[in-house]
Amino acid sequence: MSFRPFTSESYAEGERPDAWRDVLSAVGLQPATKTAFYDGHATASHRTAPGLALSRLSAGSQSVAAVPQAHEDLPIALLAIEDGAVLRSGDSHRIVPSGHLLLLPRTRDWSIAFQRDLRAIVLSVTSDALHGRISGKLKFAKPQVIAPIGLADVVCRTIEATARTLETLSDAEWSTVAQSLVDLLLTLAHRQAVPVSEPGSSATQAATLHRICQSIERRLDDATLTPASVAQAEGISERYLQKLFESAGDNFSHYVRERRLQRAWTDLSNPAEAHHSISEIAYRWGFADSAHFSRSFRARFGLSPREFRQQKAEQAVTSAVPRGQRGWPQDALAQQRASPTAAPARSGIALPAPANDQDAQQRHHHLAVSAERVHWGYFSRSLPPQLEIASGDTITIETLTQHASDDPELMIAGDEGALSVFGWTRTKKNVDRRGAGPMDASVFGRGAGEGFGVHICTGPVAIKDAQPGDVLEVRILDIVPRPSRNPNHAGRVFGSSVAAWWGYHYNELIASPQPREAVTIYEIFAGDPEPHARALYSYRWEPQTDPAGIVHATYDYPGVPVAADSIKRRHGVLDNIRIPLRPHFGVIAVAPREADFVDSVPPSYFGGNLDNWRIGKGATVYLPVAVPGALLSVGDPHATQGDGELSGTAIECSMTGTFQVILHKKTQLAGQPFADLTYPLIETATDWVLTGFSHPNYLAEFGAQGQSEVYATSSLDLAMKDAFRKMRRFLMHIKGLSEDEAIALMSAAVDFGVTQVVDGNWGVHAILSKRLFEDAD
Numbered sequence: 001m002s003f004r005p006f007t008s009e010s011y012a013e014g015e016r017p018d019a020w021r022d023v024l025s026a027v028g029l030q031p032a033t034k035t036a037f038y039d040g041h042a043t044a045s046h047r048t049a050p051g052l053a054l055s056r057l058s059a060g061s062q063s064v065a066a067v068p069q070a071h072e073d074l075p076i077a078l079l080a081i082e083d084g085a086v087l088r089s090g091d092s093h094r095i096v097p098s099g100h101l102l103l104l105p106r107t108r109d110w111s112i113a114f115q116r117d118l119r120a121i122v123l124s125v126t127s128d129a130l131h132g133r134i135s136g137k138l139k140f141a142k143p144q145v146i147a148p149i150g151l152a153d154v155v156c157r158t159i160e161a162t163a164r165t166l167e168t169l170s171d172a173e174w175s176t177v178a179q180s181l182v183d184l185l186l187t188l189a190h191r192q193a194v195p196v197s198e199p200g201s202s203a204t205q206a207a208t209l210h211r212i213c214q215s216i217e218r219r220l221d222d223a224t225l226t227p228a229s230v231a232q233a234e235g236i237s238e239r240y241l242q243k244l245f246e247s248a249g250d251n252f253s254h255y256v257r258e259r260r261l262q263r264a265w266t267d268l269s270n271p272a273e274a275h276h277s278i279s280e281i282a283y284r285w286g287f288a289d290s291a292h293f294s295r296s297f298r299a300r301f302g303l304s305p306r307e308f309r310q311q312k313a314e315q316a317v318t319s320a321v322p323r324g325q326r327g328w329p330q331d332a333l334a335q336q337r338a339s340p341t342a343a344p345a346r347s348g349i350a351l352p353a354p355a356n357d358q359d360a361q362q363r364h365h366h367l368a369v370s371a372e373r374v375h376w377g378y379f380s381r382s383l384p385p386q387l388e389i390a391s392g393d394t395i396t397i398e399t400l401t402q403h404a405s406d407d408p409e410l411m412i413a414g415d416e417g418a419l420s421v422f423g424w425t426r427t428k429k430n431v432d433r434r435g436a437g438p439m440d441a442s443v444f445g446r447g448a449g450e451g452f453g454v455h456i457c458t459g460p461v462a463i464k465d466a467q468p469g470d471v472l473e474v475r476i477l478d479i480v481p482r483p484s485r486n487p488n489h490a491g492r493v494f495g496s497s498v499a500a501w502w503g504y505h506y507n508e509l510i511a512s513p514q515p516r517e518a519v520t521i522y523e524i525f526a527g528d529p530e531p532h533a534r535a536l537y538s539y540r541w542e543p544q545t546d547p548a549g550i551v552h553a554t555y556d557y558p559g560v561p562v563a564a565d566s567i568k569r570r571h572g573v574l575d576n577i578r579i580p581l582r583p584h585f586g587v588i589a590v591a592p593r594e595a596d597f598v599d600s601v602p603p604s605y606f607g608g609n610l611d612n613w614r615i616g617k618g619a620t621v622y623l624p625v626a627v628p629g630a631l632l633s634v635g636d637p638h639a640t641q642g643d644g645e646l647s648g649t650a651i652e653c654s655m656t657g658t659f660q661v662i663l664h665k666k667t668q669l670a671g672q673p674f675a676d677l678t679y680p681l682i683e684t685a686t687d688w689v690l691t692g693f694s695h696p697n698y699l700a701e702f703g704a705q706g707q708s709e710v711y712a713t714s715s716l717d718l719a720m721k722d723a724f725r726k727m728r729r730f731l732m733h734i735k736g737l738s739e740d741e742a743i744a745l746m747s748a749a750v751d752f753g754v755t756q757v758v759d760g761n762w763g764v765h766a767i768l769s770k771r772l773f774e775d776a777d
């Protein structure tokens with residue numbers, strides 16, 4: 001019994017169709033004929049037991065059908081998680097509401113079209129799971145859609161709860177749950193299907209035999225179980241009882257002995273039952289004589305109960321070894337691929353400097369910051385572009401930090417652009433929407449957009465001829481800080497950092513008061529021979545009343561102007577400490593395809609809030625284009641940041657960047673390091689930096705719930721796995737290494753680091769030095 005996760009990020013573009021076909025096949029499904037084969041982003045959680053497979057599937061729009069299995073009577077159970085599925089059977093079409101259960105025959109005469117996204121849980125139970133149990137033949141003339149009422153509701157809830165906990169269930173727990181799933185599906189299927197009689201028997205006899213077998217299953221522990229007692233309980237004669245078993249090619253005594261032996265086999269192979277003696281297990285299943293049980297077990301399975309239990313224990317220890325567990329082995333969740341992929345031939349591809357310089361005339365553009373030229377706290381495929389530029393053009397983009405309001409006197413006063421963006425009075429708010437939430441603030445009442453996303457993004461900028469499937473190369477030519485325009489501080493540069501409620505540290509404070517949020521204001525010395533930042537003062541967040549009269553007890557809405565007389569400044573903080581600068585942009589993004597309003601905080605395949613300090617001057621970011629025009633936005637400027645961004649922010653500082661943007665068309669990507677790009681790829685003069693996330697495409701994985709679910713389920717473990725998978729793919733398909741070579745090189749020479757643990761979708765990056773391949777190149 002094993003758990004196996006699947007993500008399309010593990011596979012190169014050409015391998016994804018076959019990999020996804022294997023995922024579907026494991027639960028008795030296949031791509032529907034005469035439909036386009038899906039090869040986009042997909043994830044699955046999958047776990048098996050003998051004769052049973054349960055998968056939670058997330059992927060894009062596609063149609064699926066059954067893998068024909070005429071010898072299997074039990075239908076496939078599919079639970080639709082979201083609306084949008086259409087069941088096609090013969091000439092009829094039926095919309096399947098979310099939460100309804102489909103019982104699907106294993107024939108070719110139906111298909112399900114997931115018109116938006118495939119988001120479903122699939123349970124497949126075959127005859128191997130019955131271990132000789134007589135279930136009676138079932139006839140499903142056509143698929144059935146069952147509302148979650150009564151027993152169907154119990155089945156749906158059990159399937160859904162099991163799918164949520166697939167990875168955390170121990171083998172012993174999974175064994176118990178799997179048996180329950182078999183029993184539930186078998187019972188529901190019998191209620192919904194038309195019983196089919198064996199030759200020489202009637203449908204009524206078949207139904208009676210099924211009911212008798214269920215009764216026997218409940219009484220297997222009764223050593224005094226006899227044909228007479230069962231017949232009496234069912235109100236039939238003992239002779240008729242034996243006739244029913246004969247019609248199924250069996251007899252009562254043999255059937256009961258077989259079911260008892262199968263149940264004992266299950267318990268003896270279960271590590272959770274190791275504290276029970278063989279005699280106790282034999283007695284549990286109706287064997288009053290241990291010697292008789294031992295003889296029967298050996299005759300049936302070829303080993304004595306003791307030999308069998310020892311063999312299973314040794315297999316359990318052996319299967320646990322590949323997990324990487326050091327010390328005493330624990331119950332393992334095997335995560336081995338179903339079948340190894342043959343290593344590709346070495347391509348001999350060199351990793352060039354940023355490619356495709358344009359020989360055509362280049363133009364320079366300037367995008368100043370103002371209320372009309374920013375979108376605050378969200379990305380959108382529907383935003384009209386501020387301007388359109390051509391591939392190879394350069395552009396200077398002014399950006400503001402959303403934290404300028406932490407000290408308006410230093411970072412907003414006198415600055416026409418900042419005043420335009422932050423302008424907010426009782427009667428007018430220049431940029432009303434701040435975040436991807438509702439405009440009426442009907443969730444928490446914080447303000448329009450609810451602060452579900454916080455970054456001030458300048459743009460978007462459309463790239464001429466950019467289409468989905470292309471790659472956008474963004475070269476960062478220069479970054480300069482934005483000095484204060486306040487006459488009292490003219491020419492000086494300031495920034496802010498917040499130890500906020502969303503920080504990793506927040507529930508680990510040891511000093512009083514607890515909890516608390518603290519803001520530190522810095523001066524930035526970018527022109528110093530050794531550029532650095534120094535703390536000017538700090539203060540603890542006190543409830544602030546915004547111009548609309550809303551009180552913000554915590555730092556929960558961006559751009560709330562902090563009143564100087566409401567805080568107590570503490571000077572002498574971080575005294576004599578100079579913090580080296582690492583100027584970079586936390587946010588560089590193209591528009592995601594999935595939704596009109598996407599929270600700016602969690603990063604994903606489209607870039608966004610990457611918060612990696614390596615995206616500085618001289619670096620390049622490659623982003624997969626998801627919508628026409630790409631719609632590039634830049635924001636969240638940082639003076640410096642450490643890996644992890646532990647407190648919730650970097651030293652946030654308004655900055656202006658100059659970029660060169662180069663479009664790589666999909667038809668010209670072959671042989672490039674960014675071919676088959678499904679994530680933000682960073683290139684510096686010395687390294688390739690691959691970005692891993694807890695959920696590499698949370699919008700596709702979780703669908704409509706993605707912008708909340710990602711915050712609840714992120715972890716460094718998931719982010720590390722994603723970074724590993726992407727680096728393995730890069731080494732195998734860009735550098736031509738075998739999988740064994742790639743893993744060896746990663747362990748010896750690739751640096752994995754924590755990018756951030758505060759952005760909802762946690763990040764781990766993998767750094768590959770270009771020097772490793774100097775001889776090969």
